[in-house]
Amino acid sequence: MIGRLPRIAVLLLLATLVSCAPDAFDGGGRMLTANEVVIGLSAALTGSGIGPLGVDILRGAELAVAERPMLDVAGYSFPVRLETQDDLCSPEGGQAAANRFVADPQVAAVVGPMCSSGCRAAAPIFDAAGFTTISPSCTNSDLTSGAFESFNRMVVSDGVQGVVAADYIYETLGVTRIATLHDGSPYGEDLVRKVAARFTELGGFVVAQDAINVGDDDFRALLEDIGRESPELIYFAGFALEGARLSEQRFDARLERVIFMGADGIDTQDFIYFAGEAADGVYASTSIPVLDEAFDNFLARYVEVYGEAPPGPYHANAYDATELLLDGIASVATVTPDGLLQVDRAALASYVRTVRDRQGLTGTINALGNGEMLATADIAIVRVEDDRFRQVAIGRVRENNVMITQVDAP
């Protein structure tokens, strides 16, 4: 034991030195020199109910890169490449992916991570290395409270999604008693808080609040417990597997008349597969791109390349994030005398944080300076009909007013 102690001390010392290194050699570490443009992509590409979300993000980014295979800087042309890491939609995964990107001398900037838990864990690592990241899907509202310099997101925060969801539940569905459930993730916890706050503000009652563990299989007793408060709707912020179980098992707990609603976490085809017949009539809120010609073209190309409709909601967000990073690199990069690409990380970060009035698929991109790229965006309310999520309404937040427009079935 005594013999081991000094070795641990030496290791600790080394670790401290290594973690101090970027600060100690400031300038060198924050200036990227490379012979190609490498964009890191961190998303969960495996895992039931979660993988499809990540694959959708990857495809969005791929389409953006496919459009610009070469980046021109000062007369030179550099190939563009995506470097992918599976972040497992977990804190550990996000951290591991971040560490790999930070250690890779080629990576210029990162699209991702995918889940709020991963974003929160990865952000300090990216901060320390002076990286710029744009997440297409981390919606936890705390992430942009100013703690992280590296974090940006091309998606509206849960604040917006939660508000629209609450309004839709109260105003359109006419429900006054809801129960909320989340899966313990920062994403779920935050979203539920936003929904509950807005719903109470509107005059509704949140009659039960509880949380579940990811991976649990039997929620019947919990649903029974919730049922005694006779809610009219169960709002679940989490992912597809648990969502499907809850939705299905509510039939066993005599809650079949209670509406089940989720959020973007369950807006996947996986949810419908796993919930089976119990998917029918389930609602979800999800952020959507601006429905215009540009998006239609993008979607057409997506279907053409991948042979299927998007399995998740974030393809456009990933596309916009990748585009913005490529533009940023093109505008701040220089070329060294020996023909290498050079990117000042600080300049790239400030480029991203000061973008104004840029038109993207997801809407008008206006950086607020705290990492939010989309101050407002449309939130769609979707509902499962004939084994597909279909839009039933679109919500828009303008200065704390929510406007909901019904969508007619196509």
Next chain:
Amino acid sequence: MTEQPEAIASSSRGQPGAFVRSWRDIRRNPLPLFGWLLFILLLFAALRNLLPLGQQTAEYSPEQFLRQIIFGLAQGSIYAMLALGYTMVYSVLSILHFAHGEVFMTGAYAGYFVLNAAARMGALATNPLLSVLFTLAAGMVASVIAALLLERFVYRPVRDTPPVVSLIVAVGASLVLQQGFIRLFGEAARRYPTVNLYAFPYLFPSFGCDASGTVCRGIDLLDGRYDVSFLGFNLRLLPIHAVVFAAALAFMLALWFYVSRTSAGRAMRAVAEDRSVAILMGVDANRVIVRVFALGGLLAGAAGVLYAFYNHQVSPLIGFSPGIKGLTAAALGGLGNVPGAMLGGLLLGIVESVAPSLLGLSAQLKDVIIFGILVLVLLFRPGGVLGESVAEKRG
């Protein structure tokens, strides 16, 4: 010490921590005191929730209690079937068969392939009973094979090493199986096709009738739910709950009969108590051990398929949680004790189902409650609820 009867010797020895006798005992070993305090705290919390003392918006009614118990019994039956496997292997080899959860998963997976094939071929619609039986058989066979492979290539080579070696090896085997399934079939979960298996039209003449009401096929065993009024309680009963429970009970009784009444079972108990003497009496210990693993696999396979009929999703990772719970159940009932494993499983299922509501805690904490209770029980009764001695059996 020539003629002192063993019984007296063992009863006077007592079990450490079994009773709190005096202040001196408490000072020497304060754990039971903490146990009591925790127990009183839990009791208080439960009472606070059962009695309407304001602040509660809706009371927790006996009806709800009963409904949750029924849910708990079903899930607990799954745990019980797994616990039986743990307990048998433990009694014979004194090792924790940590990969048992993966044996369970293997069964559920094999069942999925058969059931899915049946659904694709249309056999599921034309002959649901046969399809279900085939699914069950496939699950059991696959689990038995998995268990036997584990015995032969994992446990046997380390059989006579210190227990910690076999434990580590078992954990490793569990991971290998899990990752192997991920590599083979992907990490993605799959959904068991919905099966409508109608049965007992004579017992339930007004159930499962078609639109015209002329043909009635009885209750839907696997996917039905029926609202029933019973002693003034409004319950929603799922036949699958009864199926799972009946299966667990039948397996337990069969196993108990096998162990206590047959010559093979006697050989098993002999090997459990003293392997070398059993060998000296002409028992082929290897064969007994193989049989134990096969039986454990059989039960785990059946449990896996029933679990999947009941909870629908299967993935390479589903073995972990039921596996741990089954092990907990076995410890709760007393490792090495067949009825104890059954009791432990049911108890665990019920506690898991009822405790969060009863104590007014979040459902997220149900695992914390379960393992808390395990600690409590083992504090008071180190040998489990049914108090089998887990003291060293062999030198």
Next chain:
Amino acid sequence: MNLLDVRDLFAYRGTVLAVKGVSLAVGQGEIIALLGGNGAGKSTLLHAISGLIAPVSGQVVFAGESLLNVAPHQRVHAGLVLAPQGRRIFARMSVYENLLMGAHGQRDRQLIRERMTTVVGRFPRLGERFRQFAGTLSGGEQQMLVMARALMTQPRLLLLDEPSLGLAPALTHEIYDVIRTLPQEGISVLLADQNSHLALSIAGRGYIMRNGIIIREGNSPQLQRDSAIAEAFLGNRGRPG
């Protein structure tokens, strides 16, 4: 031809070479005493003969057949059984079940019943305790059960390891009276005991072991004299094992 022939046997107990080149023979219908103090290697030798310990070298020939490749549980069915030292009964089984374990593998219920009657006839005390858990028996009764259980296998050769260890004199005599009659039933006995006087009183011949080798062999009267000398000389008695 001898029933049992052990030739030049070497065997380990754990990491210690406890049997170093032992040769001995048991003839049909004989009672042979195996004498020696604690740690002389008697138990190891018996374990090696019964197969629980695999010998490093040497031969064990039983009824003309080498036992080298015969699994220990099969040796029982061939008629070679060891009643181990230290009251190793199945404590959580009834006396009846313990005895049934002796007839393991025998499917003929009638035969089992006959054997049971014979064995209980030898040890009437066990008959009175038939349904009791074996763990509740007294030490002497447990020792009887160990022997009775071994006899249930209907052996041709019974290896007895310290049957009188820790027993009151009255019980010891009761057990020895049974052993004495075994040859009449066609059961030969190899009897290891520290109480050399007692063992030699019923044995025809004997061997004295010390430190893993046989230091003396001969017929009983001869060894009676010798062993007294040997014990005084070599200080075997009470040596820690």
